[in-house]
Amino acid sequence: MTTEEIENEIADEFSSFDDWQDKYEYLIELGKKQDKLPAEEYKDENKVKGCQSSVWLVADCKNGLVFFKADSDSTIVKGLIALLIRVLSGQTPEAILNTKLGFIDKIGLKQHLAQTRSNGLAAMIKQMKYYALAYRIAGKTKQS
Amino acid sequence: MQSTIEQNNIDVEKIRKQFPILKREINGHPMIYFDNAATTQKPMPVINAISNYYEMYNANIHRGVYSISIEASEAYEKSKEKVKDFINAKETCEIIFTRGATEAINLVAYSYGRQNVNEGDEILISAMEHHANIVPWQVLCEEKKAKLVVIPVNDAGEIMMDEYEKLLSPKTKLVSVCHISNTLGTINPVKEIIELAHKINIPVLIDGAQAVQHLKVDVWELNADFYTFSGHKMYAPMGIGVLYGKPELLEKMPPYQTGGDMINSVKFSGTEYNEIPMKFEAGTPNVEGAVGLSAAIDYIHSIGINNIKEYEQELIEYAAEKIITIEGLRIVGTAKIKTSVISFVVEGLNAFDIGLMLDTMGIAVRTGQHCTEPLMDRFGIPGTVRASFGIYNTKDEIDIFISSLIKVLKMLR
Numbered sequence: 269m270t271t272e273e274i275e276n277e278i279a280d281e282f283s284s285f286d287d288w289q290d291k292y293e294y295l296i297e298l299g300k301k302q303d304k305l306p307a308e309e310y311k312d313e314n315k316v317k318g319c320q321s322s323v324w325l326v327a328d329c330k331n332g333l334v335f336f337k338a339d340s341d342s343t344i345v346k347g348l349i350a351l352l353i354r355v356l357s358g359q360t361p362e363a364i365l366n367t368k369l370g371f372i373d374k375i376g377l378k379q380h381l382a383q384t385r386s387n388g389l390a391a392m393i394k395q396m397k398y399y400a401l402a403y404r405i406a407g408k409t410k411q412s
Numbered sequence: 413m414q415s416t417i418e419q420n421n422i423d424v425e426k427i428r429k430q431f432p433i434l435k436r437e438i439n440g441h442p443m444i445y446f447d448n449a450a451t452t453q454k455p456m457p458v459i460n461a462i463s464n465y466y467e468m469y470n471a472n473i474h475r476g477v478y479s480i481s482i483e484a485s486e487a488y489e490k491s492k493e494k495v496k497d498f499i500n501a502k503e504t505c506e507i508i509f510t511r512g513a514t515e516a517i518n519l520v521a522y523s524y525g526r527q528n529v530n531e532g533d534e535i536l537i538s539a540m541e542h543h544a545n546i547v548p549w550q551v552l553c554e555e556k557k558a559k560l561v562v563i564p565v566n567d568a569g570e571i572m573m574d575e576y577e578k579l580l581s582p583k584t585k586l587v588s589v590c591h592i593s594n595t596l597g598t599i600n601p602v603k604e605i606i607e608l609a610h611k612i613n614i615p616v617l618i619d620g621a622q623a624v625q626h627l628k629v630d631v632w633e634l635n636a637d638f639y640t641f642s643g644h645k646m647y648a649p650m651g652i653g654v655l656y657g658k659p660e661l662l663e664k665m666p667p668y669q670t671g672g673d674m675i676n677s678v679k680f681s682g683t684e685y686n687e688i689p690m691k692f693e694a695g696t697p698n699v700e701g702a703v704g705l706s707a708a709i710d711y712i713h714s715i716g717i718n719n720i721k722e723y724e725q726e727l728i729e730y731a732a733e734k735i736i737t738i739e740g741l742r743i744v745g746t747a748k749i750k751t752s753v754i755s756f757v758v759e760g761l762n763a764f765d766i767g768l769m770l771d772t773m774g775i776a777v778r779t780g781q782h783c784t785e786p787l788m789d790r791f792g793i794p795g796t797v798r799a800s801f802g803i804y805n806t807k808d809e810i811d812i813f814i815s816s817l818i819k820v821l822k823m824l825r
Contacts, residue, residue, distance in 0.1 A: 288439050289772035296765075296823060320764040320780040320795060341794065342762040343824055344769075 271363055274355045275371035282375035291375070295347030302346050305339045316391045321345045323392045327399040333358050334403055336396060348377070348389055356396055361407065364400035369393060422715065422723045428804045430455040441774025444809045449594050449622060449753055449800035450778055451644045454704075458647060461707035462700055472696055474673060488699050491706035492689075498709050499639065500630040501656050508662075508689040509697055512653035513621040514544040516640035517588070519655055519692060520617055521548035523665040524638075529585045531557040536579055536587040539565040539790050542594050543783040545619045549588065558585070565790060569596035569745035577608055584609070587616045591623035595782040595798065596745025597728070597753030599627075606635050615661065621645055625712070625802070626751050627721045631656050643701060647803075648708035652701025655692070662688045669694040720803050724752050727801045731810045738818060744796050755782075755796040761824050763795045769820040770797075775813055 269277075285291045305314075309326050316323040321342035328335045336357045340346045355371070356364050428434050431453045436443045445453060471481040473488050492504040501507060510516040525548075529535065535549045539562050546560075553560045561584075563576045571589065580587075587609045592599050606616045615637035623629055625646035631639045636656070643652040657665075667674055667685055671694035676684040685691045712720065731754055736743060740759035758766065767779035780795040781788045788795060799813065 287772065289769070292769055292772055293823060321762055322794075342764050344762075344765045 271355050271359055271367040275367075275369070275374075278351055278354065279371050279374045288376075291377070292344055295344050295351075297347070298350040299340075299343040299346030299348075302339065302350050303337075305337055309337075310339075316395050318345075318389070318391060323349065323389075325392055325395055325399075327396070327403075329361075329403045329406075332360060332407060334361055334364055334400055336399070338392070345389060349392070352393065352396065356400075361400040361404035365397055365404065422719050422803075424723075424804065424806050427455075427715065428806075430457070431804050432456065432459075434804060438774040438776075439772050444775045444805075444813060446799040446801065446805065446809075446813065447776045447778050448625075448802035448805070449645070449782075449798065451650065452625065452647050452802050453804070454649065454708075455647055455711050457711050458649065458704050458707045462649060462704045465700055465703045470699075473699055484699055487706070488697065488702045491702035494706050494709045495654055498629075498712075499624070499654075499656055500632045502632065503659065505688045506656055506659055506662070508655040508657065508692045509702060510640075510653045510655050511651055511698070512642040512644070513619060513640045514642075514653075516638075516653050516655035517545055517617065517619060518548045519668045520586075520588075520638050520640075520657075521552045523668045523692075524615075524661065525549070525552040525586070526556070527664070527666060529553075529556050529558050532583065533558040533585045534561045534581070534583045535559075536561050536563060536576075536584050536589075538563040538571050538576075538589045538600070540569065540571070540593045540596060540598065540784065540787050541588075541590055542619065542621070543785070544621075545588055545590060546786065559583075562786075563589070565787070568747050569593065569598045569750075570747045571598075571600055571605070573601065573604065576605065580609060580612060580614065582612065584612075584614045587614055588619065589616075590619040590621070591629070592620075592626065592751060592753075593745065593784075593787075594622045594753070595755055595784045595787055595796065596747065597750040597755070597800075598745060598747035599623075599749045599751055602636070603634050606637075610635065622752075625720075626724055628717045637661055643705040643708065646708055647711055649701050649704040652698050652705050654705075657688075659688060662692070665692075667691050667694070671695045673697070715803060721751070723803065724801055727805055727807065727810065728752055728754060730807050731799065731801075731813075734810065734814045735817075738814075738821070740821075744791055744793065752802075753798060753800045755798045757793055757796050758821060761821065763797045765824055766797050766817070766820055769823060770813075770816060773816040773819070775816055 305324055310324055314324045314326055316325055321340055323338055323340045325338040336353050338349045433453045469480040469483040471484045473485040492507045495507050496504050549560050561579055563579055564572050566572050589600060589605060591602050602618050609616045617638035618636045620629055620639050620641040624641045637658050639656040641654050644650040674686050674691050674694040676686050742757055744755045744757060763779040767777055770777055778798045782798055
């Protein structure tokens with residue numbers, strides 16, 4: 269599926285929730301289901317620091333596709349990570365760089381979360397795009 | 413509820429009616445505002461005073477020869493009179509209006525600090541200071557090659573007085589500590605802190621941002637050299653704050669900012685500065701803020717600061733008693749003498765998640781480090797959830813808060 273298709277799918281899922289409590293409860297559920305990273309990945313160089321929560325992000329590139337894994341000390345942020353990973357993981361660097369992640373705005377989370385410095389979400393999206401950029405550059409270098 | 417009102421001579425329902433914002437609903441729930449240590453809501457008398465200023469006598473002050481400018485100037489000066497009486501200063505020249513407590517501390521660091529602190533000197537602060545009472549001194553110390561020395565805090569969140577005494581030395585050029593901790597609610601023994609410093613002639617700044625709205629502050633009795641606070645945490649508008657300073661100190665200090673109003677005469681060959689407090693108030697001041705602050709002081713007087721203190725004490729004791737029964741919850745800051753703030757952590761859970769979920773139930777609390785990162789490090793925690801009370805909060809609200817918190821913890825666990 270393209271990033272856009274996945275984003276639409278997520279927006280659809282969220283449209284069934286009436287209020288913020290339900291939306292957050294869903295994120296909590298997703299967060300709880302997320303696997304932990306291997307112990308050695310919880311190091312400072314993988315840490316994306318927010319003011320109120322921290323995120324650890326690792327990336328890998330296989331056959332031209334970028335795969336992400338991440339964890340957070342906040343269950344709600346972990347739920348958001350699950351959504352981001354669902355959209356971005358397994359895509360090409362090009363697709364990751366071109367995705368505007370409009371779904372965050374569409375499901376109303378942008379207003380609640382992303383604009384504040386209170387969590388690592390915005391910083392994490394930026395970091396994911398940096399990884400994609402790095403892999404694109406590395407890929408091009410390889411080809412040439 | 414009724415019994416509380418009678419005991420304290422406080423009619424909370426009547427008070428609540430004066431704060432229009434308390435009628436708001438958030439996410440379908442009546443709003444419960446427990447972030448009063450960050451800022452308080454404003455009562456109608458304050459809101460009305462500000463609108464009345466703009467509707468009736470808005471003008472630039474001190475230079476106008478026309479009626480509304482004179483009225484505005486009078487209101488500004490009257491506000492200083494009120495502040496002076498409110499903290500029991502002796503003269504209005506001891507009262508400098510600033511943007512807030514942060515600017516007041518910066519003023520002292522910039523002006524007094526740069527004049528009096530030199531290489532090898534020390535500034536003493538405590539481990540529980542707000543960033544506003546850390547960073548200005550850090551910058552000063554870096555610039556002057558002086559040393560920022562930190563008085564440790566014990567596990568209960570109290571300043572270790574024996575350590576403080578040991579740290580005081582002829583190298584100390586200033587002691588700067590908070591009256592009440594914004595994160596822990598600890599009421600520090602500021603009188604004793606000042607007395608000890610004065611024994612070896614060291615001036616003391618007290619950051620009273622969390623104190624003036626909760627208890628009677630008497631700068632004269634405390635013998636504080638500098639005392640700072642913000643209007644917006646005491647029911648007044650944002651953007652107005654106060655620096656109290658002893659006149660003998662203020663007179664010797666150089667200006668902090670320069671421009672209009674702070675001068676007596678300007679020639680290209682040189683400028684003669686105005687007297688205190690004008691010397692420290694460059695540019696058009698915040699007249700609206702001064703008018704609002706004046707109304708807020710009247711408002712506090714109308715309830716009585718001792719009534720406020722007693723009532724808030726009752727609220728915090730009630731909340732603490734209930735909250736500690738929650739499994740896995742630990743209160744951070746258990747000082748013997750504390751007020752108005754309950755900070756806590758819940759085992760295995762993130763404060764941010766708890767705060768977000770409480771918001772979905774209409775409850776406003778603060779989460780995180782509360783601008784006291786070194787204090788969080790001292791306790792080895794990433795942050796806390798903080799509920800802080802004001803004069804309009806009720807035991808009913810605390811009951812709803814506790815039951816909502818229990819629900820939230822269940823969802824997150």
